[in-house]
Amino acid sequence: MSDAPEVNPAPAKTHEPHPLDALTGGAFSAATSGERASRIRDWLATQPSPEQLQEVFKELSGRDKGAARAVRERLDEIRRAKGQEAIAAEWAEKAQALLAAPKLNIADALAWQRDAAKAGAPLSREPLSLLKVQLADRVKVIEDLQHRVQVQREAAVLLAQRIEVLSTKPWRDAQAALELLRADVGRWQEQAQELTGDASWASVEARFPPLLDASRTQLLVVWEAFQPAVAQAVAAAEDTAAPLPPVPVWADELRAARGLSTAASEAAAASAAAGKPARVAKPKVAPEVIEKAHQLVRDALATLEKETAEGHGKASAGAAAALRAVLKVHGKHIDNALEQQVHTALVAAGELEGWQRWSADQVREELVAKAEALLNRPEGQALGGRKMQETLRSLREQWKQADQGGAPNHALWKKFDEACNAAHKVVEAWLDKIRAEAAEHKAQRLALIEEVKAWAQEHAASGDWKAINRALYQFGDRWREGGHVGEKIFAELQPLWKQAIALAAAPLEAAQKESLARRHAMIEEATALGAAPSLRIDAVKALQQRWQAEAQTVPLDRKHEQKLWDAFRKPIDEAFNRKSADRERAVTELSARDRVVLDASKALEAANATGDAQQIRAAMQALEAALRGQAQAAEAVATANKDAQSQAEARSVAAPAAAEGGAEAVEGGDAAAAAPATPAAPKPAARPVVAVRGDDRPGMKKDAPAAPGRGARPGDRRDGRPGDRDGARGPRTDGRMGDRGDRGGRFGDRPAFEDRGPRLGDTAFRAQREAMEHAQLALKKLAAQAHGEALTQLLTAWEKRDAALVPGAQELGAGVTASVRSAWTQALSAAPKGDASEAMLRLEMAAEAPTPAEHIAARRMLQLQLLTRRNDPAPAQTWGQDVARVLAGPSDAASARRLQNVLKTLLRK
Template identity: 70%
Template sequence: MFPFSSRNKMSDAPEAAPTPAKASEPHPLDALTGGAFSAATSGERASRIREWLASQPAPEQLQEVFKELSARDKGAARAVRERLDEIKRMQGQEAIAAEWADKASKLLAATRLSIADALAWQRDAAKAGAPLSREPLSLLKTQIADRVKVIEDLQHRVQVQRETAVLLAQRIEVLSTKSFRDAEAALEGLTTDVGRWQEHAGELTSDTSWASVEARFPPMLESSGTQLLAVWDAFQSALKQTVAAAASAEAPLPPVPVWADEIRAARGLPTEAETAAKAAKVAQEAAKPKVDPEVRKKAQAAVREALAKLETETKEGHGKASIGAAAALRAVLKTHGRHVEGELEQQVNAALIAAGELEGWQRWSADQVREDLVNRAEALLKRPEGQELGGRKMQETLRQLREQWKQSDQGAPANHALWKRFDEACNTAHKVVEGWLDKVRAEAAEHKGARVALIDELKAWAQEHAASQDWKALSRGLHQFSERWRNGGHVSEKVFAELQPLWKQTLAEASKPLETAQKLSLDRRQAMINESAELSAQVPLRIDAVKALQQRWQAEAQAVPLDRKREQKLWDAFRKPIDDAFQRKSADRDRQTAQVSARDKAVLDAAKALEVANATGDAQAIRTAIETLEAAIRQQSAEASAASAASAEPAPAAALDAGAAEAADSETVAPEDGEAKPVAAKPARPVIAVRGDDRPGANKPAPAAQGAAARGPRQGDRNDRGGRGDRGGDRTGGRGEGRFGRDGRDGRDRGDAPRAPRLGDSAFRAQRDAMDHAQNALRKLAAQAHGETLTRLLSAWEGRDAEKLPTVQELGRVQPAVRAAWAQALGGGAKPVDGNALLRLEIAADVPTPADQLTARRAYQLQLLTRRNDPSPQETWGKDVASVLSAASDEATARRLQNALKVLLKK
């Protein structure tokens, strides 16, 4: 109508034409990234970038988006940069993996694989950053490790074969020192062992990985075989010749000295030793011939060579090597010793002495270790009672001791005496192991028999229950069989490998009916899951159909058992749609009740104020807050009454409800004109004294209830919930009817007033909880005040000090005249205790009497029955208290008075 202009009225400059707003053009990459470039905030851009990255875009697109986005928002571009770095890192690792995979393939394809090259490949690949934990490098690493393991195993077996060849040669040499009859008896066993050694050696050389073993192992195996075969051939030839010489006197003697002497002895000829002794004697008698200088020179050269080797081994501390070098020097001296003279002979003696000292030190050091091992082996049999080693522990200990003995033998000469003690101790201790092994074998046999019997029992059980439809019993039985098999005891691996397939087959056959039923049950449950989803999607939700479906599910679950985890997953899938539907329903209800009306807010505020007053512990503040809350509720009722008066006449149904309420009222009568008039209730005849049942555990009438019934209802009386009745006489303490109506809400169920509007759930619960908490707080405060008052009363009686007597307000129901009588009783002199006064107090309070006074109480109750016109103990208990207070205080009387006053002061 009147457009406003920003141009100055006094200015002569023409008004500038408005410039139209330029529409922002979308970024070319906005469609690719899902609107990341057009997002208003950095958080939105980062979120859309993450969503776009989840679609796995191409590297070219990533590079383009990063280039444009890094200039606008570095925070949102960080995710793109990390993806680019990851792609670059993955490409680099793939290239490295391909390079090292090619190297590994070449290593595996080579005819000869070096262990050093294999280990270097793995080390260098790890240094280069190759992904050894991913394929194909992980598989290649495993293949190389397996290949290296095979090669190492071959090398180890070569060493074992070499030691075996040495031991066989030693056996043959030992036999050459015994009778040829012993050698002839051991020939068959030696033949078998030598043949087996040759077979094992052939297996080693024919292995595909033999070319990859280290260069020192093939000559080692070859030399061992050559030496063993040479010794074996010589042994066989000498033994054959010895057998022939023993059979024929004309046959030549064997080259073995022991066997030759045995043949000579059998033929009655002198032995070689005797012949040698005669020859030596002849040589000694003969004059020594002159030695040729060349022979002397050669002899000294041989001795010097052996001496140099011994000195070298002695300086380096090689025990076994020095022993061998000393033996070699002595052998040379036997041959050329007669040609050694002077300084060279002294050097030889010094070297032999030094070698002997080294040998002795090494022997002493090794003997110290051996003695410790012997002591440990002997201590195994001397352990105190209760600390003996078990079979397995003893076996492991003996194995460790023997391994340590072998290690001690490798660095020093053997000690046969210590070895004998050690071996005897180990053999004695091994009896424990043998007993344990026998027990283990017996238990294994027993366990095997039990498992076989269990398999037969399962077969019989399966045939017996083949037609059963009790799937829970079948599942329980199969589970019990499985537990028994699992707890069937230990058996050897071989036996277990034999029995396990048979057990699995038998268990599978016995489980076929149950598995079939479970498969059908799965189909039915899946159908119910689909039905649950359909029901939960219906609006409104059919509660009856949901309950029927849940009952069907429970019946199916109880009929056919499934695996616990699987059954739980199915139940979760079945329950989820229904729970979601109920949550939607609850959410709708919460949204409706979230809108708190003005009257609900007033009740909520009053309830909160009452809760605050409850926390203070002030009785007056709590009562004030209760009155405020009741006023808020009455204000709602008044508003409802006003609204009802302004509305039309009530419906017939409301009139019927009002008439029913009036008919149910026991204190009103409806005459013909429809006007309700109160009718006075007929007072009940008071009971002066009755014969009570004072036995322990007997039901006793509540004196407070009888008194209330006798005198009728009174304004301000406490109701059954601990609160006082409405001052208007129209309120009860029940939860069902009374203050909040029959429906438990805030409506009054009276015939002369309309029902007030219902409170919301939150307001109703808040006022109900606040009122309950208030009543509990008042009861606690009253009980606390009552206990303190009673304690002060007893203290005043004990000290006979009327000044300490509680006031009338503190005593509660006690009249001023009664308190004055109590003070007068305390101020006078002490009198004897009136037993009847204590009995009347206990009868009035209906509390137990001590056991020694029960007879007196019963007699006094009989007296009261004869005194019909006398006042009852409930009416004279104040005077009875004064009578008791006039007497001296003692512990028993104080306890009886306290028990009675606990009840009487509360009435």
């Protein structure tokens, strides 16, 4: 041994760890893909940063794509979350803007939720979920305000009706109800003030505030006229010298209490009010004048009552006006009863003329306040030009109506007119803007007309009709979107536009006219082709191609083109329909053979409905027998054809012999007379087809050994000898290789394919096919039901440890032999013992069934152990013994469920 050191010793192989092993918990140094994926999942549970995820995915995707899939999914999830956050922030900002606005439009709030859902915003997560609830609450508050406005409007109408009804009753009833009415009117005003003072009142739709204002005005007019009238009635009752109230019913009641007639009371009251002595009564009016006045008033009153009862609003207003006109002329000649009826009818018709006449100045003051408020509105609520114009017109119309109910008030009119003129400046500015826009739009339209004229000259010789049609449509759209102009200007521009567009469309219209002539000619050709006895498919295709080429070249109006296409297609479709009908009629004519198959199919369908497996199988055999009857009929036809061929061959063989016999008779003198007649060839009997090997040509021996064919060893001849390739082909009789003409088919007398007889009709074929499919499904369903019952009985037997409940081998299926069933019964007969967890895992592996999560690790370990046991049988081969080991153990719900899952699959194999 030498003490000298070794020279250049071999370096030991060392595996350096991957730089990312420490980060991922050893995922890159794992031996198997499953272990690598497990470590990656454990690492992902620690919530790594996106940068670490990206780095690991970049390194791992080239090594193990399966393990890198989890990293990629986490990266995709992070990207989606970022996108969701951006979308959520955008829509949250929009929602906050809506909530912060002083006026919220309900349609905008509803559109926010709809558009956010379309954009994919996460409405179920914060902050969008909270904003969605806030918007919904805000919309609910606004809708509640609008509903309360309608309720207040109805309440105002009812209060006004109560006051009007009290005006037709005794004044003491009105005095008794005065305090209650005062409380109700005050409460109505408080509620109306609450509505207008609500923070969301600015978001109410524009049509509701005017409704509330109109209801307040009407109620206050009636109420402020009713209170002085009641006070005047009370004073007149206490002092006979006090003037009577303006309510006719109350005035008549007080006159009756004073003991005065109507005319005398009026004169005394007027004299007392003026401080003058009473005048002498007027002379009496003629009876015929009074009668005529009563008759005219009654007619007008009857008309008003009729229209009011039928609910005719406009007609009742006209009838009330007619009644008032009659009263102006003849009202002084009617009595108190008729006058009371007239006032009652006017109140029922909604006439408030009397109240408006007494309080016309209050209505005028309301109109002045509204006119002055038009200029004092906040900037965000300022009216536009058109809205301001409509509002001023409405206010002036209301002032005219107020003037009709009482004497004019020039001071209020001056204030009202000044306020309206100041507000009209907004309308004037708006009108100036409209005029400027109209001038601009007019210039644009004139420029468009000149552009169309230039375009028409440029494309006059163009043949691209589609492009021309498209350009004309674009010009029309630009004209319609050219902006608003006045009616006078539009009337001036419209003829110029029509002239220019007609000039531009003239070449296209000429081409369309020629195309219509060609299409009508093709329609006539299609009619002629459709009326022909035999439909020429090639001519139809060529005609359709010509039509398509014409349609693609020259465009027409869509509706007109569709009508022409329908007219062109109709005769061809009718011809094809006739052809299809003839074909279907020929198909539907059932032959006797089809009827047999159809009856057997119906019998099989009836058996399918019973659910009896024996009946279904018997019906299937009957249907198969009916189908085989077709082959038997075809075999009879083939036998007859073969007999005819045999007779022809016999005649061809006998002819030369007869000719030779005739020649010998001529040479021998009288030998022709003595020669016996050649007997006719007997009809050969039909021979059954026997599958034999060898040469089965006519004249060859059947028992000769078969020559080796092409399936012999390479280099061997067909006769087994080297050489003479044609020796196995039979004798050469006429210079050809054998007599191929005597063969019955491609390979001797054997047919090329099975002859199943004439084809079935479509109806019979479909019926038998559907019946067979339904029968197979029914048998499969019955087998599944039986399988499920047997499996339930087996699990019950395991639970009760009763071997007598185990189903028979036939019920369990072909996969369970008698020995396997015996092992199962022995396992159930004994007491529970042993641990069957490994047997259960083997069963799940054999059935390829999923294993519960808590047993997955055990299953993987067992799979690794089985890989080392190369000579042991696989679980799919020993599942019967594994079931016996499971049945020998104790039964519980989880094990029964796992056993049921695997036996569903294994018992069917």
